[in-house]
Amino acid sequence: MQYELQLNGKTHSVEAEPGTPLLWVIRDELKLTGTKFGCGVASCGSCTIHLDGEPVRSCQTFIEDVGGSEVTTIEGLESREAKAVQQAWVELDVVQCGYCQSGQVMSAVGLLKENPRPSAAEIDDYMWGNACRCATYQRIRAGIQRASEIMEA
Amino acid sequence: MTVHTSRRGFLKGAAAATAVLMVGVRPGGVLASATAESKMFNPFVKIGSDGTVTAIVKHFEKGQGPATGLPTLIAEELGLRMDQIDYEFAPSNPQHYANLLFGQFQGTGGSTAMANSFMQYRQAGAAAREMLISAAAGEWGVDVAELAIEEGMVVGAGKSAPIGEFVAAAAAMEPPAEPTLKHPAEFRLIGDPDVRRLDTAIKSNGTAKFAMDVHLPNQMVAVIKRPPRKDGLAVGMDDSGAREVKGFINAAILPNKAGVAVYAENTWAALQAREALQVEWDMSQAESRSSDEIKAEILAALDAEPEFNVLKNDHGPVQTALDGAAMVVEETFYFPLLAHAPMEPLNCTIEATADGGILLHDGCQFPTGPHMALAQIFQLPMEKIQINTMLAGGSFGRRATPDADYQVEAALAFVMTDRSRPVKLVWSREDDITGGRYRPAFGHKVRIGLDAGGNIVGWDHRIAGQSIMKGTPFEAFSVHDGVDHSSVEGVSDTPYRIPGQFVGLTDTQKATSLLWWRSVGHTHTAYVMEVMMDLAAKAAGRDPVAFRLAHLDGDKDQARMAGVLKLAAEKGNWGRPPEGRAQGVAVHKSFGSYVAEVVEISGNAEDGIRIEKVTCAVDCGIAVNPDIVKAQMEGGIGYGIGHVMRDQITLTGGEVDQFNFPDYEPLRISDIAAIDVHIVASQEMPTGVGEPGTPPAAPALANAIATASNDLRVSSLPMTENGVSFA
Ligand code: FES
Numbered sequence A: 001m002q003y004e005l006q007l008n009g010k011t012h013s014v015e016a017e018p019g020t021p022l023l024w025v026i027r028d029e030l031k032l033t034g035t036k037f038g039c040g041v042a043s044c045g046s047c048t049i050h051l052d053g054e055p056v057r058s059c060q061t062f063i064e065d066v067g068g069s070e071v072t073t074i075e076g077l078e079s080r081e082a083k084a085v086q087q088a089w090v091e092l093d094v095v096q097c098g099y100c101q102s103g104q105v106m107s108a109v110g111l112l113k114e115n116p117r118p119s120a121a122e123i124d125d126y127m128w129g130n131a132c133r134c135a136t137y138q139r140i141r142a143g144i145q146r147a148s149e150i151m152e153a
Numbered sequence B: 001m002t003v004h005t006s007r008r009g010f011l012k013g014a015a016a017a018t019a020v021l022m023v024g025v026r027p028g029g030v031l032a033s034a035t036a037e038s039k040m041f042n043p044f045v046k047i048g049s050d051g052t053v054t055a056i057v058k059h060f061e062k063g064q065g066p067a068t069g070l071p072t073l074i075a076e077e078l079g080l081r082m083d084q085i086d087y088e089f090a091p092s093n094p095q096h097y098a099n100l101l102f103g104q105f106q107g108t109g110g111s112t113a114m115a116n117s118f119m120q121y122r123q124a125g126a127a128a129r130e131m132l133i134s135a136a137a138g139e140w141g142v143d144v145a146e147l148a149i150e151e152g153m154v155v156g157a158g159k160s161a162p163i164g165e166f167v168a169a170a171a172a173m174e175p176p177a178e179p180t181l182k183h184p185a186e187f188r189l190i191g192d193p194d195v196r197r198l199d200t201a202i203k204s205n206g207t208a209k210f211a212m213d214v215h216l217p218n219q220m221v222a223v224i225k226r227p228p229r230k231d232g233l234a235v236g237m238d239d240s241g242a243r244e245v246k247g248f249i250n251a252a253i254l255p256n257k258a259g260v261a262v263y264a265e266n267t268w269a270a271l272q273a274r275e276a277l278q279v280e281w282d283m284s285q286a287e288s289r290s291s292d293e294i295k296a297e298i299l300a301a302l303d304a305e306p307e308f309n310v311l312k313n314d315h316g317p318v319q320t321a322l323d324g325a326a327m328v329v330e331e332t333f334y335f336p337l338l339a340h341a342p343m344e345p346l347n348c349t350i351e352a353t354a355d356g357g358i359l360l361h362d363g364c365q366f367p368t369g370p371h372m373a374l375a376q377i378f379q380l381p382m383e384k385i386q387i388n389t390m391l392a393g394g395s396f397g398r399r400a401t402p403d404a405d406y407q408v409e410a411a412l413a414f415v416m417t418d419r420s421r422p423v424k425l426v427w428s429r430e431d432d433i434t435g436g437r438y439r440p441a442f443g444h445k446v447r448i449g450l451d452a453g454g455n456i457v458g459w460d461h462r463i464a465g466q467s468i469m470k471g472t473p474f475e476a477f478s479v480h481d482g483v484d485h486s487s488v489e490g491v492s493d494t495p496y497r498i499p500g501q502f503v504g505l506t507d508t509q510k511a512t513s514l515l516w517w518r519s520v521g522h523t524h525t526a527y528v529m530e531v532m533m534d535l536a537a538k539a540a541g542r543d544p545v546a547f548r549l550a551h552l553d554g555d556k557d558q559a560r561m562a563g564v565l566k567l568a569a570e571k572g573n574w575g576r577p578p579e580g581r582a583q584g585v586a587v588h589k590s591f592g593s594y595v596a597e598v599v600e601i602s603g604n605a606e607d608g609i610r611i612e613k614v615t616c617a618v619d620c621g622i623a624v625n626p627d628i629v630k631a632q633m634e635g636g637i638g639y640g641i642g643h644v645m646r647d648q649i650t651l652t653g654g655e656v657d658q659f660n661f662p663d664y665e666p667l668r669i670s671d672i673a674a675i676d677v678h679i680v681a682s683q684e685m686p687t688g689v690g691e692p693g694t695p696p697a698a699p700a701l702a703n704a705i706a707t708a709s710n711d712l713r714v715s716s717l718p719m720t721e722n723g724v725s726f727a
């Protein structure tokens, strides 16, 4: 099947079977590899993208359900929140292996859009589904709080 | 631990590599622009005539920091700022890039990356510095003593010029025999807490390339259908269902019958086709035991005569001491199988090169292993096999297998093709959890005798479990007189002053596939030692910190262990928890480093526990990158605590019961509210940091739980299966 995908501000025509997770269209067809495969069952958050600005798990979002929604991957992030998050991540050296971090950044941006000054408890609540096997959680929490400060400055 | 860097070997390598152009794939995946002016000064330093310095990093980067740490050593000696140095991963070449603690073997593990590189990479940087200065002195007609390199400029004698101007002349010189290293008092970068990782930006914007991100022109994706139980053999298959899947290419039984390779145009098609494939298995040799049987065997072994007397001492006096003790504390422990579950599922890509060789793209932890295995499978000389080491999305030990398991799988999948298309082997998370290599199950039974004054007078310690090292090429390293040191490390070599210690070990029979797991034997030995120390302290009516310190009052080893314990106690407000909270402490030495942790919790085992704070103190010798040391402690604590809370791998009739993260639940952000790490200032040589944060975390938590919950003993793991709930 042919699908028209609105992704990172451009229209892409992709060939995929119905039932194909958007994750694999993004990674294998469009070769945008910033979005990661971690579990395939919506339980780690590595594959997080934005669908019309909302973080979703691309491993459980199927190509036929995307329709005209705007897809944003880590490569297409440009918002004020995104810049603040990425700056904070560098300032605090949040990453270790880094494999989960595209997903962490996508979720953190989603959180700050909804709630520009989240408390530690709100961060824990929102970020719960983004697993980090390296356990960089302290710095993710601090990074989001730092991003929030950067946005206010 | 002593590291010998062979200067001669270093210089020989340097001479051979001088003026050789280096073409390599950079971590970003872009082919490095090997300009004609780029020169290798030695195997570890490449400098371009534009002044760009590249550190050739011999250790793979799985998050633990060598891609920053090793460049820091070169930048320090070469007089650079951190933004003036870049890195590339070394090719597979044990002559140049062996781990100096592993013999002629290139690899990362045992928390040795910094310990074995500290002198070698400094020497490399210092040698390049002296060569550049000689070249500048010659050109300017001044004495070398007048010149120095500062922030990438040769300066002195009233002159100043960028190092790039001297690269061509310097690279043609003989490397110095004994480059002079900086005095530690002159360090500007080593020990600077503000040095940042070199790989954070690319890992925060999606441009970092992991092996999973390899897309070679015309590549196929292969997934393996593995037997439902370990050691089953594929004897037949029907791929008619798979042929219905768009993108399916082919399926073939692996030459060793360990599974069926399913080839497809892309990952999703490969996974779908695998679902649809029917395989006939010969299960006659397959694993058939349940974890309950494994546990029963281990517990029975603890009560039988031990197979090995680890300390080779007489048990009689220990028994006499216990018989005459004023008090005896006793406990039996059980530790289940655990999976590593690195975030990036295992994968690698193999392609044929134009010159008839083979190129492996891999987040490669042990290059020498797969290098040799691939040479054998493809019947090629070693020099025809190349390994492109890429960023690895975690490992925790999993990417380092003695038999190069997944690289061999990929090679077998590739060798069955006509080799015209690269093959990318991908494991799913289910493959990882169900078909993994596991931290072996272990049991301990300990009896401690105390005199009336509350001092330890006897310690009888029995351990049973499966040896990790026996039957692997690492046996010679770890096994002596039948005792696999990795089964008893942390007990038989504890720094505590323990009079009358007996250690018995029994190897239990082979059960499923095993592998070292972050901190190896210390994963269970530290738990037992530190929970027992608390039980003994409480029986003696003494404060757990004071009790430990009383058994750490001797040599330098004990002084360093006492040092971290005191620091963690002070910073963690030991003995003065806020209202409604309880504390637990543990201290342990592993991989040459000393780590103490104070865990503070609220709640109790019945109503639910919340981990409010972990305070950590570490003595790892010179902390090259203090912020990375802190990050490794934070990560090590999370890894240790995450698994003991609720994770285990169980088997039913040989089949793994867990399948993915929903039932092998990772630590989540809400599980630990805060971690605070302190580093002991030290002039000792650097020791490990990747693993030592893990061992004390779980026992410190167990000790806090006991304090909060009427002395509840959590002696069987995971905690959630043994009477502990978490909020
Ligand atoms: S890969 Fe989608 S949530 Fe794990």
Ligand code: FES
Pocket (backbone or CB within 6 Å): A095, A096, A097, A098, A099, A100, A101, A131, A132, A133, A134, A135, A136, B063, B343, B393, B394
């Ligand atoms: S940084 Fe490694 S999994 Fe998060």
